[in-house]
Amino acid sequence: MIFYYAPQTVAVASHIALEEACAEYEHRKLDFSIAEQRSYEYLQINPKGRVPSLDTGEGIISETPAILVYIAQTFPKAQLAPLNDPFEFAKMQEFNVYLASTVHVNHAHKLRGIRWTDDRSAIDAMKVKVPQTMHDSFDLIENEMFTGPWVLGGDYSVCDCYLFCISLWLEGDGVDIGDFPKIAEHNTRMRDRASVQTVLPIHRLS
Amino acid sequence: MIFYYAPQTVAVASHIALEEACAEYEHRKLDFSIAEQRSYEYLQINPKGRVPSLDTGEGIISETPAILVYIAQTFPKAQLAPLNDPFEFAKMQEFNVYLASTVHVNHAHKLRGIRWTDDRSAIDAMKVKVPQTMHDSFDLIENEMFTGPWVLGGDYSVCDCYLFCISLWLEGDGVDIGDFPKIAEHNTRMRDRASVQTVLPIHRLS
Structure with missing residues (x-):
């Protein structure tokens, strides 16, 4: 591959x-x-x-x-996923699709506004709301979606990889991860995994 | 259910x-x-x-x-899906997620700009590019994603339900479905299905 x-x-x-x-x-x-x-x-x-x-x-x-x-x-x-239970599989998909179609899109309005308008002042205006939309999305994840200790509950899944990735964007988007205690603790725990320790340096992330 | x-x-x-x-x-x-x-x-x-x-x-x-x-x-x-082939399943998912995270999002900038800015003139500016972003997305679907006769090839799938739904938005978004001959023919063929004939009147669609 x-x-x-x-x-x-x-x-x-x-x-x-x-x-x-x-x-x-x-x-x-x-x-x-x-x-x-x-x-x-x-x-x-x-x-x-x-x-x-x-x-x-x-x-x-x-x-x-x-x-x-x-x-x-x-x-x-x-x-890495509840492959044999259609309902649990759907909940995993629901989480991943929320990140893709709402949270990533919120974030993209900071640097990729040109996708949706050519008006320079509108592109600047879009950046303003990013801290709020990202905060609102993470509030919803913290309080409504995150089961704990992993996203889907007791079993680690690809949702954890995806949430960790997007949680790395919060600081740059003007959001304090400390506002979301469960996600902050998840972020810390993810850093203990060998996978994360391999990948972060490749992306020049810490 | x-x-x-x-x-x-x-x-x-x-x-x-x-x-x-x-x-x-x-x-x-x-x-x-x-x-x-x-x-x-x-x-x-x-x-x-x-x-x-x-x-x-x-x-x-x-x-x-x-x-x-x-x-x-x-x-x-x-x-309704290639359930037993991970690669074909992934292609189905790729198509659905593109509609959710890019095409639906393009469309949403016409009426739901308030999600991403509170600036009234920026909300108006976002509407302007919708015909272009929707046209670009459907160009990509027509030329790069749509296999034919159904989205994934010979087998009908949930991708066809989803593409049909979003293709109904084109006219209101200022895009002529006639610019995409394969998608236009797909739209016509979908209307022959009993499922579509049941659902459209419930949504006051024709």
Whole structure:
């Protein structure tokens, strides 16, 4: 497998999951500073021009919730998802899709406002609400979604990889993780895992 | 099962899938004009205050890609997803998550800009780019994602329910579905299905 990523992006979530699964893979870094994700070569791999992408050998997958479940399904021994219970599986998916379609989107209004408007003052205006939208989303996760000790309860899952990844964005988004005691403790506990200790330096994160 | 929906929303996708599965369910309509989705009662069901939600009897699921896969998994005879092939399953998920996290989000900048800014002129500015972002997304679906005759190829899946639902938004978003011949033909063919013929009138759609 080949894992295409850029440092400090949402690729961190899938990267941790690959490590948790003890997958054998090659990782290929894209340089966003020269817009390598928009290069002709990469657009053949992922026409959306985004990261991460996972070349599985059978074909290429993108979108974090899809990649995370693929890893869980192809490495079942790692027990990264409730694969045999449709309701629990749906709750896992619900969590991942909330991160993808609401929380990541909230965050993207800080640096990627150009996706939704070409008006310079509107792009600046969008940045203003990011601390509030991210705080509101994490409030909802802390109080309504996070079961504990892991996201889904007693069993670690790909949701933990994904939540950890996005929780790393809070400080830059003007939100104090200390406002969410369960998520803050989760963040600390995740750092004890070998997977996280392998992945963070690759992304120049601490 | 109880299906909570509001007419003419993304709930149409899950509603069609429930009909395709021949599921037995009760449907309960929320009135967005009186913000019933933010009522105390509904927030106990879905603290996000959004639709759809599916009360499965075991618990409640939200987020369209999660609901669609749950329906496919619990009604396997309906053959609504490639359940036994992790790679094909991932491609299905990739498509659904793209609709949820990019296409639906593009569309939401027309009427739900308040999610991301409180600046009135920025909210107006966001509306301007919606025809372009929706056109760009459907270009990508038409040319890079849609296999044909159904989204994933020869087999109908929940992706078809979801694509059909979102394609109904194009006209209101200032995009001519005729610019996408494969998706336009898909839209016409979907209307022949009993599921769609049952669901459209419930949503006052034609």
